[in-house]
Amino acid sequence: MLHVVLFEPEIPGNTGNIMRTCVATNTHLHLIKPLGFSLDEKYIRRSGVNYIEHCHYTVYENWEDFVSKNHGKMYFYTRYGHRPHSSFDYSDTTENIYLVFGKESTGIPRWILKPHLDTCTRIPMTDKVRALNLSNSVAIVVYEALRQQNYPNLFWDEPFDEGHKGNHFIEDYEGE
Numbered sequence: 001m002l003h004v005v006l007f008e009p010e011i012p013g014n015t016g017n018i019m020r021t022c023v024a025t026n027t028h029l030h031l032i033k034p035l036g037f038s039l040d041e042k043y044i045r046r047s048g049v050n051y052i053e054h055c056h057y058t059v060y061e062n063w064e065d066f067v068s069k070n071h072g073k074m075y076f077y078t079r080y081g082h083r084p085h086s087s088f089d090y091s092d093t094t095e096n097i098y099l100v101f102g103k104e105s106t107g108i109p110r111w112i113l114k115p116h117l118d119t120c121t122r123i124p125m126t127d128k129v130r131a132l133n134l135s136n137s138v139a140i141v142v143y144e145a146l147r148q149q150n151y152p153n154l155f156w157d158e159p160f161d162e163g164h165k166g167n168h169f170i171e172d173y174e175g176e
Contacts (some may be wrong), residue, residue, distance in 0.1 A: 001028060001093075001097050001098070002025070002026075002027045002028070002090075002097050002099070002142065002145055002146070002149075003027065003028045003030060003040050003072075003096060003097065003098045003099065004018060004021075004027050004028070004029050004030065004099050004101070004138055004142065005030040005032065005066065005074075005098050005099065005100040006030070006031050006032065006034070006101055006103075006134075007030070007063065007101065007102050007103060007109075007112070008032055008033070008034055008035070008102070008103040008104060009031065009035060009036060009037075009103055009104070009134070010035075010036030010037075010102050010103050010104045011036065011037075011134070012036070012037040012044045013044075014063055014104065014133065014134040015031070015035075015037070015044060015135075016044040016052070016134045017097060017135035018038065018057040018134070018135050018138050019044070019051065019052050019057065020052075020055075020137060021135070021139050021142060022055050022056070022057070022142075023051040023052075023054045024029055024051075025143075025154065026058070026152075026153055026154070027093075027143055028058070028060075028068060029055045029056065029057035029117075030057065030058050030060065030070070030098070030156070031057060031058070031059045031060070032058065032059075032060045032062065032063055032065075033060060033061055033062060035059075035073055036103075038151050060144065061128065063112060067169075070096070070098065071096065072095055072096025072097060072098055073092075073096070073098065073119070074086060074095050074098040074100055074116060074119060075090075075097070075098065075099055075100065075117055075119045075121055075141075076100045076108055076112070076116050076119055076120045076121065077099065077100065077101050077121055077122065077123065077137060077141060078102065078108055078113060078120055078121075078122060079101075079107070079122055079130065079131055079155070080113070080118065080120065081120040081121040082122075083107035083120075083121050083122070084121065084123070085121045085122065085123050085140070085141050085144055086121060086144055087121070088119070088121060090145035090148045091093045091115060091148040091154055092117050093096060093149050094110055097145060099141050099142065099145065100112075101134060101137060101139070104134050107131075119161060123140055123141070125138055130132055130158075134143050141170070146150065159165050
């Protein structure tokens with residue numbers, strides 16, 4: 001199973017967007033306190049629209065609480081990583097894979113990163129930007145992992161039932 005871990009997220013809009021991404025991808029979300037907002041805030045709801053009630057998430061008191069309750073392969077996303085995110089193999093669908101992201105202002109602390117140097121990674125970008133938006137970064141990495149897993153349990157190839165507008169929404173267009 002694929003998991004997104006947010007270490008001390010600060011911005012409610014980012015977490016709301018990430019919740020929506022997690023719902024869209026059947027990804028479990030793990031939130032590590034302290035949070036910079038209340039999960040009841042209207043900003044979370046606005047970003048996640050009406051999907052938040054479908055988000056599977058767990059809140060932890062701290063990093064130690066999270067680590068004590070979760071086991072599997074962990075990847076840490078930091079601008080100090082030495083390999084691009086796409087160089088890792090996320091294809092094993094039988095293993096719990098945790099994609100760990102830090103807080104918006106300072107990232108993941110070095111005391112967490114140092115023991116995991118072999119799985120510290122980064123999203124390539126120019127030197128003109130310090131970091132991408134957290135919710136964008138999560139989406140990039142989640143979809144890379146899902147691509148390697150051939151998008152398990154997601155609608156992407158026929159036959160499938162699109163569910164909202166129908167399987168042939170474009171083909172059935174006859175002009176207005």
